[in-house]
Structure formats: structure tokens, C-alpha cells
Amino acid sequence: MNEGAPLLVMDGVGKTFSNGVTALDDVNLTIGEGDFLSLLGPSGCGKSTALRLIAGLSVPTRGRLDWRKEMGDDCVGFVFQEPTLLPWASVFDNVWLPLRLRGVSRAKAAPAVHELLERVHLSGFENAVPRELSGGMKMRVSIARGLVTKPRVLLMDEPFAALDEITRFKLNNDLLELWQDERFTVVFVTHSVFESVFLSNRIVVMAARPGRVHEEIAIDAPYPRDEAFRTSPGYAALCRQASDVLVLAINSTHGAAA
Amino acid sequence: MxxxxxxxxxxxxxxxxxxxxxxxxxxxxxxxxxxxxxxxxxxxxxxxxxNEIPQYILPRPGVVLQTLHKDAGLLFGSLLVTLRITFLSLALAVIGGVGLAVLFTQSKWVEMSFFPFAVVLQVTPIVAIFPLINIYVDNQTAKLLLCAWIVAFFPILSNTTLGLNSVDRNLRDLFRLNGATRWQELWHLRLPAAMPYFLGGLKIAGGLSLIGAVVAEFVAGASGQSSGLASRIIEAGYRLNAPRLFAALILISLTGIVIFLVLSLVSHLALRRWHESALKQEG
Known part of the structure; x- marks a missing residue:
């Protein structure tokens, strides 16, 4: 595999909504194969808009998004801020859904679905419905659903923001493990410095009004990263560095109130 | 334990x-x-x-019960006639209401154009429309069905439309992202999401279709064309046969209660695994 080779190049990308708000302005960003890239920034900096543009759920007003040539239409998985599961459908059916929409039968999808449920530690919950699961488990189902089509890129929009810290740490660890085993590319939107430093090899810090890239930080700490990394001085130093950049980004906001 | x-x-x-x-x-x-x-x-x-009230003004409950037993053949025969109209019109209301709602959600333009007509049909009292139906429709059953249908279909239409439109935005994005066709989105997302709303509408429509059937019979029965429970009531009224009138009345309201209970049960069974409204009843 072509580690680090550009997968997507965003060239001068901007988005202005019909109400005149410019959510994103002149974003130049290259996402490399196998990256774990976090978009970090205050609310209103356009990080979710950037994610929707990458997903193709929205089209840019200005600029271009160039995917690498051999990439099909089918190359992204999406994990939303909320678990966003079908409440009436079982865990199995929820994970099967993306394949089902592509015409894959239950029997044909079953091996892939079972394997993924095992990877997110939900074996045995195939027949449960979402309301019988905890918040963390629902998010695991959502991640499994995002990965079931074997996408090249997994887009995650603040997926763990609503979870308690213990659950969040556990899911961070499990996500990294999955990422290292499967080597997909992740674009991860978050407003947590600690989470982005723990997970990513690249952090793109964004500023608001209009949403734009402020600065990119490389996180060179080696993988695998585990609980020991979370308490190491190196991690603390990296968090401080990222935090400082984020403060600058927030202060650079034109007419910022605080 | x-x-x-x-x-x-x-x-x-x-x-x-x-x-x-x-x-x-x-x-x-x-x-x-x-x-x-x-x-x-x-x-x-x-x-x-x-107060020594005479039987033709207010019969004693025991007499009503005796009449229910004595006139059982006549009354239950009429009940069947009324039930047939009720259930047929309810079935048509479900088909028409859900069908129109699906059509409405396929295009905003269709909804904008035709929803007002549905409202007009709903707010005009059926008793006032019936003389027109009486003129235009020959077939007796069709007449009653149309009447009951007009009363019953609106709650299903409006509830199902609301349900089909209140789908989680993110879920719709998910379907788009996975290249879902319009039909797939309807079948796998919108229809199941509309289920609680539809069932709520169905519960109302069940009662309304009985009311619609009885009202239609009343208006038609006034010209002696019907054999349902309503015409039994009119007939009994003319003959000052109060016990039979009460017996017919009790049958109608029992029918209404049974319809409501059955539809509530159906709704509970359909939603119990996932919907909040059904969960509360368990506790």
C-alpha cells in the first residue's frame, strides 16, 4: 500500500451558504493514504462543513476536491455525532444496512457483519435493538456500520462528544486498534485537544469566521498508543503544544468576543 | 427471587x-x-x-338486557351490516391515506397542491355532503362506504404525512451517502419511521370509521334504504321501542370500544420493541 500518498487534495475550497454565511474559506489540505487526520477547532470553524464536503453530501462554492484517480464513488464511510441508528432495526440489520442498500443479501453480508461486530466487541448483540444498548455500544454499532463497506476513508464527525470520559477513552483505544489493523484513512472532527493528540498523526487546527485552516501540527509519537501513552510526559507536552495553537486560532478570529 | x-x-x-x-x-x-x-x-x-318512569321513555337496564337477548338475531344481523361498512371503509382509509401520504412525500409540489383539498373534505360536515353523494352514487354500499371513508381517511393521511417527513436528517444523509434509491429510502427509512404516527392515526380513524358508518346509515336510513344498526335505532325511535333503541346503542358503543382496544393492542405490539410510546405502557 502507498503509505502517505495523497488520497484527496482540497484546493482553495470554500463554501458559502445561501444566507450569506461563509462557513469555509480557501481550504488547502492534502489527505494522505493511511492518515489519521483530526480537524480541531472551536464551534463554527467549519470543520463539520469540511467533512460534509469530503463526503460529497455538499458541494463546494469555490475550489476543487480532487480524489486520487482510481477511487470509486464508494470510498467513504461516515460516523455521525449521534449514533444515528435505525431504532426499529436490530444491531445486525443496522450494520447490514449500507450493504443492503447496495443489493447485498442478508446471507452474503453475514460474514462481514459478524466479523465487524466482533471487532467492535459486540458479538452476541446481533439481535438487540438500539434502545437496549448503552451510548458507547450504540457508537460501536455506528462505527461498524461505517466500516462494513470497507471504505478507504472513514469520516467521523465528533463521534464521541456525547459519551462519558471512561467510555470515550475505551472507544479511542479500540478505534486506534481497528485503524492500525485495517489501515484505512480517518478524518476525525473534534473539539477536544486531548482526543485529537491521542489519536492522530496530523492535527489540522481551524479558526472561525470564516472557517479556515489555521495551522497544521504533526504528532510524531509512535503507534501503537495505549493507556501508557495517555499518561506520558510526551503526551502532555504535545497536548500543551496543540492547545497553544488552538488558543492562537481562537484569538485570530476576527472580532472574537472572548 | x-x-x-x-x-x-x-x-x-x-x-x-x-x-x-x-x-x-x-x-x-x-x-x-x-x-x-x-x-x-x-x-x-x-x-x-x-319515579315510575314508563318503559317507552326510559327502560330499566334489565329490560334492555332482555331485549338484547330477545332481539339478538335482528340486532346482530344489523351489527354485521354496520361492521362491514366500518371495516371496509377503514381498510380503504388506510390504503387511501397511506397512498396519498406517500405520494405527498415524493414531491413537495404534489403535497402543496392537494393537501388543501383533503382539508376541505375533512372540515365539511359529512351530514351536509351526504345528500350530494345520495344523488350521484346509486349503489347503497358504495354510498355508505364513501361517506365513512371521507370521515376516516384524514387522520391517517395527515399523521402518516407527518411521520414520513419527520425522519432524522442524519439518517437521510446516511442513505444518500450509500446511494439509496428513492424507493429504498421510502421502504427502509421513511415508512418504518412513520409507523408510530400512522398507528396513532389508525386509532383515531378506527373510531371515526364507525361514526362515519353510523352517520351515513342515519342519513340513508331516513329514506328507509339501510339495514344497519343506525336504521334499527331510527325504526325503534319511531315505534317508541326504547328498550331496543338502548340495546342497539349499547352494541354500537361496545363495538367502538372493541375497535379502540384492538387497534391499541396492534399499535403496542408493533412498537413495543423500539418506540418510547410503547415502552411507557410496560412500566
Missing amino acids: TITESRAVALDPEEARRLRNARLERIGRWLLPLTIMVLAIWLWDRICVW
Whole structure:
């Protein structure tokens, strides 16, 4: 595999909504194969808009998004801020859904679905419905659903923001493990410095009004990263560095109130 | 196991009171309405006796019961006629209501154009429309069906439309992202999401279709063309046969109660695994 080779190049990308708000302005960003890239920034900096543009759920007003040539239409998985599961459908059916929409039968999808449920530690919950699961488990189902089509890129929009810290740490660890085993590319939107430093090899810090890239930080700490990394001085130093950049980004906001 | 455990634990006075109240409430929920009902019937009977009210004005409950038994053949035959209209019109209301709602959600333009017509049809009293139907439609059954349908289809249409449109935005994005066709989105997302709304509408429509059927029979029955329960009531009214009138009335309201209970049960069974409204009933 072509580690680090550009997968997507965003060239001068901007988005202005019909109400005149410019959510994103002149974003130049290259996402490399196998990256774990976090978009970090205050609310209103356009990080979710950037994610929707990458997903193709929205089209840019200005600029271009160039995917690498051999990439099909089918190359992204999406994990939303909320678990966003079908409440009436079982865990199995929820994970099967993306394949089902592509015409894959239950029997044909079953091996892939079972394997993924095992990877997110939900074996045995195939027949449960979402309301019988905890918040963390629902998010695991959502991640499994995002990965079931074997996408090249997994887009995650603040997926763990609503979870308690213990659950969040556990899911961070499990996500990294999955990422290292499967080597997909992740674009991860978050407003947590600690989470982005723990997970990513690249952090793109964004500023608001209009949403734009402020600065990119490389996180060179080696993988695998585990609980020991979370308490190491190196991690603390990296968090401080990222935090400082984020403060600058927030202060650079034109007419910022605080 | 849990019972012995809860007995073993010493409860403080507050919790003990709470437990006692919960128990009393569980019993009272059934016992109270039943007691009041029995009392009311007894009082009805007493009032007839004390005031020596003649049977053709207010029959005693026992007489009504006897009439129900004596005229069973006639009354239940009429009940069947009314039930047939009720269920046929309810079925048509489901087909028409859901069909139109699906059509509406396929295009905003269609909804904007035709929804006002549905409202007009709904707000115009059916009794006022019926003379027109009487002129234009020859077939007696079709006449009654149309009438009951007009009354019953609107709650299904408006509820299902609301349900089909209140789908989680993110879920719609998910379907788009996975290249879902319009049909897939309808079948796998919108229809199941609309289910609780539809079932709520169905519960209302069930009662309305009975009302629609009875009203239609009333208007048609006035010209002696019908054999449903409503015409039995009119007939009994003309003949001052109050016991039979009451018996027919009781049959109609029992039918309404049964329809409501059955539809509530259907709704509960369909939603119990996932929808909040059904979960509360379990607790």
C-alpha cells in the first residue's frame, strides 16, 4: 500500500451558504493514504462543513476536491455525532444496512457483519435493538456500520462528544486498534485537544469566521498508543503544544468576543 | 427471587408508603371505573322504579338486557351490516391515506397542491355532503362506504404525512451517502419511521370509521334504504321501542370500544420493541 500518498487534495475550497454565511474559506489540505487526520477547532470553524464536503453530501462554492484517480464513488464511510441508528432495526440489520442498500443479501453480508461486530466487541448483540444498548455500544454499532463497506476513508464527525470520559477513552483505544489493523484513512472532527493528540498523526487546527485552516501540527509519537501513552510526559507536552495553537486560532478570529 | 429479596429488606416509612400507594393504584385503576359503572346502572334502575318512569321513555337496564337477548338475531344481523361498512371503509382509509401520504412525500409540489383539498373534505360536515353523494352514487354500499371513508381517511393521511417527513436528517444523509434509491429510502427509512404516527392515526380513524358508518346509515336510513344498526335505532325511535333503541346503542358503543382496544393492542405490539410510546405502557 502507498503509505502517505495523497488520497484527496482540497484546493482553495470554500463554501458559502445561501444566507450569506461563509462557513469555509480557501481550504488547502492534502489527505494522505493511511492518515489519521483530526480537524480541531472551536464551534463554527467549519470543520463539520469540511467533512460534509469530503463526503460529497455538499458541494463546494469555490475550489476543487480532487480524489486520487482510481477511487470509486464508494470510498467513504461516515460516523455521525449521534449514533444515528435505525431504532426499529436490530444491531445486525443496522450494520447490514449500507450493504443492503447496495443489493447485498442478508446471507452474503453475514460474514462481514459478524466479523465487524466482533471487532467492535459486540458479538452476541446481533439481535438487540438500539434502545437496549448503552451510548458507547450504540457508537460501536455506528462505527461498524461505517466500516462494513470497507471504505478507504472513514469520516467521523465528533463521534464521541456525547459519551462519558471512561467510555470515550475505551472507544479511542479500540478505534486506534481497528485503524492500525485495517489501515484505512480517518478524518476525525473534534473539539477536544486531548482526543485529537491521542489519536492522530496530523492535527489540522481551524479558526472561525470564516472557517479556515489555521495551522497544521504533526504528532510524531509512535503507534501503537495505549493507556501508557495517555499518561506520558510526551503526551502532555504535545497536548500543551496543540492547545497553544488552538488558543492562537481562537484569538485570530476576527472580532472574537472572548 | 426479587420478591423475597424486597421483603427481606427493611423499608423506611416513606418507601413503604410509596409501595402501598403503587399497589392501591394498580387495583384502583380497574376497580374504581367498574364500581362507578355498576353504581350508575343501579342508580338508573332505581330512578326508573322510584319515579315510575314508563318503559317507552326510559327502560330499566334489565329490560334492555332482555331485549338484547330477545332481539339478538335482528340486532346482530344489523351489527354485521354496520361492521362491514366500518371495516371496509377503514381498510380503504388506510390504503387511501397511506397512498396519498406517500405520494405527498415524493414531491413537495404534489403535497402543496392537494393537501388543501383533503382539508376541505375533512372540515365539511359529512351530514351536509351526504345528500350530494345520495344523488350521484346509486349503489347503497358504495354510498355508505364513501361517506365513512371521507370521515376516516384524514387522520391517517395527515399523521402518516407527518411521520414520513419527520425522519432524522442524519439518517437521510446516511442513505444518500450509500446511494439509496428513492424507493429504498421510502421502504427502509421513511415508512418504518412513520409507523408510530400512522398507528396513532389508525386509532383515531378506527373510531371515526364507525361514526362515519353510523352517520351515513342515519342519513340513508331516513329514506328507509339501510339495514344497519343506525336504521334499527331510527325504526325503534319511531315505534317508541326504547328498550331496543338502548340495546342497539349499547352494541354500537361496545363495538367502538372493541375497535379502540384492538387497534391499541396492534399499535403496542408493533412498537413495543423500539418506540418510547410503547415502552411507557410496560412500566
